[in-house]
Amino acid sequence: MASTPSTPPEARRGRPPRTAATSTRVPTATPGAAQLASIRAPLLAWYDRNKRDLPWRRTKDPYAIWLSEVMLQQTQVSTVIPYWERFLKRFPTALALASAPLDDVLAGWKGLGYYTRARNLHRAAQDIVSRFGGTLPSTAEQLLSLPGFGRYTAGAVASIAFGEEAPLVDGNVARVLSRLFEVEGLPGDREREATLWELAGLLVKGERPGDFNQSLMEHGATTCRPENPLCLLCPVREGCVAFKKGRVAELPPAKVRAAPKKLTLALAVWAHADTLLFARRADSGLFGGLWELPAAEVDEDATVEETTLRLTAALGTGVKLESLLGTVKRQLTHRDLTLRLYRVSGPKRPTHSAAFQELRWCTPAEAATLGMSTAMQRALDTVVGTQAEGR
DNA sequence: AATTCGTGGTA
DNA sequence: TTACCAAGAAT
Numbered sequence: 001m002a003s004t005p006s007t008p009p010e011a012r013r014g015r016p017p018r019t020a021a022t023s024t025r026v027p028t029a030t031p032g033a034a035q036l037a038s039i040r041a042p043l044l045a046w047y048d049r050n051k052r053d054l055p056w057r058r059t060k061d062p063y064a065i066w067l068s069e070v071m072l073q074q075t076q077v078s079t080v081i082p083y084w085e086r087f088l089k090r091f092p093t094a095l096a097l098a099s100a101p102l103d104d105v106l107a108g109w110k111g112l113g114y115y116t117r118a119r120n121l122h123r124a125a126q127d128i129v130s131r132f133g134g135t136l137p138s139t140a141e142q143l144l145s146l147p148g149f150g151r152y153t154a155g156a157v158a159s160i161a162f163g164e165e166a167p168l169v170d171g172n173v174a175r176v177l178s179r180l181f182e183v184e185g186l187p188g189d190r191e192r193e194a195t196l197w198e199l200a201g202l203l204v205k206g207e208r209p210g211d212f213n214q215s216l217m218e219h220g221a222t223t224c225r226p227e228n229p230l231c232l233l234c235p236v237r238e239g240c241v242a243f244k245k246g247r248v249a250e251l252p253p254a255k256v257r258a259a260p261k262k263l264t265l266a267l268a269v270w271a272h273a274d275t276l277l278f279a280r281r282a283d284s285g286l287f288g289g290l291w292e293l294p295a296a297e298v299d300e301d302a303t304v305e306e307t308t309l310r311l312t313a314a315l316g317t318g319v320k321l322e323s324l325l326g327t328v329k330r331q332l333t334h335r336d337l338t339l340r341l342y343r344v345s346g347p348k349r350p351t352h353s354a355a356f357q358e359l360r361w362c363t364p365a366e367a368a369t370l371g372m373s374t375a376m377q378r379a380l381d382t383v384v385g386t387q388a389e390g391r
Numbered sequence: 392a393a394t395t396c397g398t399g400g401t402a
Numbered sequence: 403t404t405a406c407c408a409a410g411a412a413t
Binding site for chain 2: 074075076078079111112113114115116117188190227228258284285286287288330331332333334335373374375
């Protein structure tokens, strides 16, 4: 993989987040055995001395390690710890998880985000029972066939739980390797990704591949950080091309993100006796499979009449908007979310609707056990607070 | 291949 | 307050 001789600089869209004169040259002659060893050994030794005491590093149970890897996808360590411990108590084995109702699994995931992870985890557990006798398969290749296992998670579980020399590249590893080997290109660039995986594959060969992979990630998380990296404490700075060239701050370039789109939902707060009406969303899309106060998308500036029509269509029965109870705003990565809560009434209480998987009349206590997004939980808190104040 | 999936932490 | 983004996968 010799580097391209002279690719001209390419105009980049948007504002370069890190001021950088980046070319599109990818890298980098294949590193030799000596260079690899000069990175591998110090990183592994550094890891042994400096690794954080994380709960999933105290177990060798592949199921528990798998669970940690799924929860950690795009999610910070401090957020995951309490979820991991709670979830593992509730679903201690793959068999227990496979046997549990999906609603219980989603409830255990409540607030963690990216809920497809929970549904894929559940499906994968069922596959593990039906195809592998309840035990996780031990190779990255086999793991890749399970729902929710991509290249990263397969490599992580194979190396950490089973000792396979399987590489992994996450955001940390991409940053560390980009700096060490001066790998150019924006996140998502095919050639860049291929180069990073190739480098990770060369480095992981050797003793303790799982610990080595974790050393790369730990180094990225604590020392080779995105901003203000601690190069003076870096165990491999002598071999780091970006450090040598003074380019640490500009590698890797930040990902270009689309501006969040506005999404306004009208929520029906329909009370009957001591219950409210709840609905389960479709499995695909935003908050897939989760419960909510029945929601209909409306224009940002929708009139009461338009909103009434939308909610009537969603619930499949006529409703009347009684009052606006409140508004909840949430920032998601790709959505600027506004929830408008309307107290509604109607002549006929629905029990099913084509727009939802399921409708259910629940007390607040029952609703607390349902899988629900944080946004919807906030909305619900608003309603319950409003009701309490009204008494 | 580019989008779409949540949430919370940090500077 | 805004921007960035954290142990990615699915479509």
